[in-house]
Amino acid sequence: MKPTKTTERRGKGKAAREDAVEALFREAYPLAIRSAKFRSRAFPQYDDIGHDDLVQEVLIAVWIALSRFDPARAGLRTFVERVSANAIVTSLRRRRATKRMPNYRPVSAPQLLVNVELRLDIQRAFRGISKRDQEIAFMLRAEDTPSDIARVLTTSRTSVYESIKRLRLALRELGLAD
Numbered sequence: 001m002k003p004t005k006t007t008e009r010r011g012k013g014k015a016a017r018e019d020a021v022e023a024l025f026r027e028a029y030p031l032a033i034r035s036a037k038f039r040s041r042a043f044p045q046y047d048d049i050g051h052d053d054l055v056q057e058v059l060i061a062v063w064i065a066l067s068r069f070d071p072a073r074a075g076l077r078t079f080v081e082r083v084s085a086n087a088i089v090t091s092l093r094r095r096r097a098t099k100r101m102p103n104y105r106p107v108s109a110p111q112l113l114v115n116v117e118l119r120l121d122i123q124r125a126f127r128g129i130s131k132r133d134q135e136i137a138f139m140l141r142a143e144d145t146p147s148d149i150a151r152v153l154t155t156s157r158t159s160v161y162e163s164i165k166r167l168r169l170a171l172r173e174l175g176l177a178d
Contacts, residue, residue: 039084
């Protein structure tokens with residue numbers, strides 16, 4: 001085989017390994033297809049995912065894993081079966097996993113509009129206050145205590161309470177607080 005510019009740049013050793021993996025994939029391809037189709041049919045509750053998608057994920061996993069294949073440890077068929085089983089289980093777990101978002105609740109459209117308007121009103125109220133007071137308002141929103149805020153900002157609790165008074169006054173001026 002005549003070396004191309006690509007193989008010259010990559011180096012002969014790396015190109016040879018890639019060629020070996022490609023040849024091995026050609027040999028493993030029918031085994032992977034058979035294994036993936038057989039294993040994906042074992043999960044009829046996941047018909048909505050699409051068995052073709054699972055087959056594709058198995059083929060990708062086999063392609064990636066073939067660089068680690070050692071014929072001294074296992075036969076190609078056994079290796080492909082293990083990779084196929086792991087890829088399908090991983091894919092199904094990933095699809096079944098729930099997102100870990102604390103305090104997530106769906107919001108209706110009218111409630112979303114109210115939330116947006118409230119945020120805009122609060123931003124309007126806080127435009128006239130100092131950056132330091134805005135920073136304290138943000139920290140209060142994050143549920144930090146005045147003591148924590150004083151410690152983080154290296155100031156006294158009294159100055160934090162004075163800032164809270166100014167924040168309340170700004171909100172009252174727009175009718176957002178009692």
